Amino acid sequence: GAVVSQHPSWVICKSGTSVKIECRSLDFQATTMFWYRQFPKQSLMLMATSNEGSKATYEQGVEKDKFLINHASLTLSTLTVTSAHPEDSSFYICSARRASGGRSYNEQFFGPGTRLTVL
Amino acid sequence: LAKTTQPISMDSYEGQEVNITCSHNNIATNDYITWYQQFPSQGPRFIIQGYKTKVTNEVASLFIPADRKSSTLSLPRVSLSDTAVYYCLVGGANNNDMRFGAGTRLTVKP
Numbered sequence: 001g002a003v004v005s006q007h008p009s010w011v012i013c014k015s016g017t018s019v020k021i022e023c024r025s026l027d028f029q030a031t032t033m034f035w036y037r038q039f040p041k042q043s044l045m046l047m048a049t050s051n052e053g054s055k056a057t058y059e060q061g062v063e064k065d066k067f068l069i070n071h072a073s074l075t076l077s078t079l080t081v082t083s084a085h086p087e088d089s090s091f092y093i094c095s096a097r098r099a100s101g102g103r104s105y106n107e108q109f110f111g112p113g114t115r116l117t118v119l
Numbered sequence: 120l121a122k123t124t125q126p127i128s129m130d131s132y133e134g135q136e137v138n139i140t141c142s143h144n145n146i147a148t149n150d151y152i153t154w155y156q157q158f159p160s161q162g163p164r165f166i167i168q169g170y171k172t173k174v175t176n177e178v179a180s181l182f183i184p185a186d187r188k189s190s191t192l193s194l195p196r197v198s199l200s201d202t203a204v205y206y207c208l209v210g211g212a213n214n215n216d217m218r219f220g221a222g223t224r225l226t227v228k229p
Binding site for chain 2: 004006034036043044045046049091093095107108109110111112113115
């Protein structure tokens with residue numbers, strides 16, 4: 001149990017286009033989802049925290065109008081990279097926190113990641 | 120918010136025990152310590168979590184001293200497939216702080 005999926009697993013787009021990445025908790029309800037970005041050989045950088053039914057909380061330096069996050073249900077959050085540019089090319093990872101239960105506090109279940117390449 | 124500090128990299132050989140220590144001097148009373156493993160181009164994977172003393176599961180042990188200002192992840196008899204980046208995170212049940220530190224890149228050699 002506790003599987004998180006991401007779609008697509010990779011995407012290549014032209015500069016100026018928008019790309020939507022989906023994050024789904026497949027077998028549990030997630031009150032909170034997190035979005036990260038990771039550049040090669042670097043750690044994960046938290047972009048935003050998303051609670052179901054409310055606006056996402058963005059980290060300092062992350063443009064909320066460029067990285068649109070929607071957490072419309074307890075099993076789905078989406079990240080839309082608007083007007084993507086080559087510098088937005090990165091590995092985007094989501095994680096979900098189980099609404100209740102689970103083997104431990106604060107346990108996050110991570111998706112497999114989405115590789116975005118902007119040409 | 121508790122900041123974590125880990126060694127940037129470690130090398131080991133197959134069959135050895137590996138201990139990775141994480142410092143978190145300003146850990147809060149309700150914070151838990153969680154360790155994750157990440158392979159290239161994959162999302163992190165939960166390894167173990169603890170609050171104090173010692174926790175053991177099927178893949179690792181976690182040692183936490185009484186002052187909780189550090190923790191040590193112990194991997195028994197590592198194999199080549201344990202080559203990965205290991206992250207420790209500190210946070211509480213109601214704390215949405217899930218910021219990763221730099222992590223420790225473990226390389227297991229034959």
